[in-house]
Amino acid sequence: MRKKIVAGNWKMNLTLDEGVKLASEVREFVKNNPLEQLPGKPGVVMFTPAIHLDRVTQTLHNTKGVQTGAQNCHTQEKGAFTGEVSVGMIRSAGAGYVLVGHSERRAQFDETNEVLAEKVNIILKHNLTPMYCCGEVLEERDEGKLFDVIKEQIEKGLFWLSKEEFTKIVIAYEPVWAIGTGVTASPEQAQEMHAYIRQLVEEKYDAETAENTTILYGGSCNAKNAKELFANKDVDGGLIGGASLKAEDFCTIIQSY
Ligand code: PEP
Numbered sequence: 726m727r728k729k730i731v732a733g734n735w736k737m738n739l740t741l742d743e744g745v746k747l748a749s750e751v752r753e754f755v756k757n758n759p760l761e762q763l764p765g766k767p768g769v770v771m772f773t774p775a776i777h778l779d780r781v782t783q784t785l786h787n788t789k790g791v792q793t794g795a796q797n798c799h800t801q802e803k804g805a806f807t808g809e810v811s812v813g814m815i816r817s818a819g820a821g822y823v824l825v826g827h828s829e830r831r832a833q834f835d836e837t838n839e840v841l842a843e844k845v846n847i848i849l850k851h852n853l854t855p856m857y858c859c860g861e862v863l864e865e866r867d868e869g870k871l872f873d874v875i876k877e878q879i880e881k882g883l884f885w886l887s888k889e890e891f892t893k894i895v896i897a898y899e900p901v902w903a904i905g906t907g908v909t910a911s912p913e914q915a916q917e918m919h920a921y922i923r924q925l926v927e928e929k930y931d932a933e934t935a936e937n938t939t940i941l942y943g944g945s946c947n948a949k950n951a952k953e954l955f956a957n958k959d960v961d962g963g964l965i966g967g968a969s970l971k972a973e974d975f976c977t978i979i980q981s982y
Contacts, residue, residue, distance in 0.1 A: 727937045729955075730895060730962040731979045732770040732856065733969025734796065734824065734943075735777075744777045748784040750972030751791065751979075758980070760790035765955070765982025767962055770794050770822050770856070771969070775810045782819035794822030794856065797830060800843040812851045823848045826858045826882060828901045838881030845882060849890055856895045856964070857882055858943070859922075863902035872921055879925055888930045895939045896922060897964040903944025905966060912953050912960075915942045919959035948974040951981035 739747065748771060760767055769791040773781045782793045799809040815823060825848065826841040841857070848855040859878040861871040875898070883894060898918050903910050910918075919940045927935035942954050943964030954960055962982060968974040 727961055728895075728939050729765040729767040729982050730770060730939055730941055731767050731975075731982065732772060732794070732822075732897075732941065732962070732964045733975055734772045734827070734964055734966050735774060735970060736796070736829070736966060737774060738970055739774070739777070741777055741780060744773055744781055745784050747970070747972055747975075748781045751975060752785055752788045754972065754976040754979070755788050755791055758976075760979070763980060763982060765962070767979060767982045768792070769979055772796050772822070772824050772856075775815070775818075778815065778818040778820050792821035793818075794820050794824060794854075796824045796827065798823050798825075798844055798848065800840060800847060802847070812847050812853060816851050816853055820853065822854045822856055822895075824858065824897075825855045826878070828858065828860050828899060828904055832901075838878055841882045842885060845886070845894070849886075849893060854893060854895060856897055856941075858897045858899050858964070860899040860901045860904070860944070866900070866902065871918070875918065875922065876925060879922065880929075884929050888934055891926075891930060892934060892937065895941065897941040897943050898922060899943035899964060901944075905945070907945050909945040909947075909950050909954070910942065912957050915954055915960055916957035919957065923959055946978065948977035948981075951978040955982050 772794040785791050795815040798812045825844050830836045845855045861874040865874045923935045939961045941962045941964045946963040947968040
């Protein structure tokens, strides 16, 4: 059975103390509500700012099923890239995941599918899990191009992987028009795209690989609407932005599976 995941993307929010406090609250919640005893047995990932990774990972030490992740990485192992963070550094801080291709990075930092493919490559090389984001902007949806856009993002970013490599990937479908806007995709819209992505994976690899691929929904998912979104058969959890910054909301979402 494929893995269910609830992930929080803190973006550029929270001081170190605030981040540690949030992680401690999630740790206490998980201690009292072991993830393997929740119906969906979800894993939890907290994508913190890179500078918080070490302390937050230590804070979550021995919290079964909860891992940390970085929001970005560089394509190269090391060198003269002032201000950048390598996958080796992320790994040495104890993180298990790296987010790749969040729409904010695609739009604000000009990250192309080709660059993202390089990031996926180096993340896998270091045995970390890439969480690969894809999503269409509103104009593309309105013009009926949404499936073509997602297909291109997935084909160029991921479909050069061998089947074995692909089984290590997590996908997050995040319609850009829903991110941080308070406008959520309807459960039907989310299910439709998730089923489409799964079909693409089946056509490229095989039915078993498609069945085992974790596909998360992201975009104004919150404590109120998570249950309805996660109830869809091809939605395997969520990538949560704003609502991951408050322990109470994030923990409610974790329980929505
Ligand atoms: C995100 O940043 O990945 C995200 C889904 O944000 P929000 O939940 O705030 O829309």
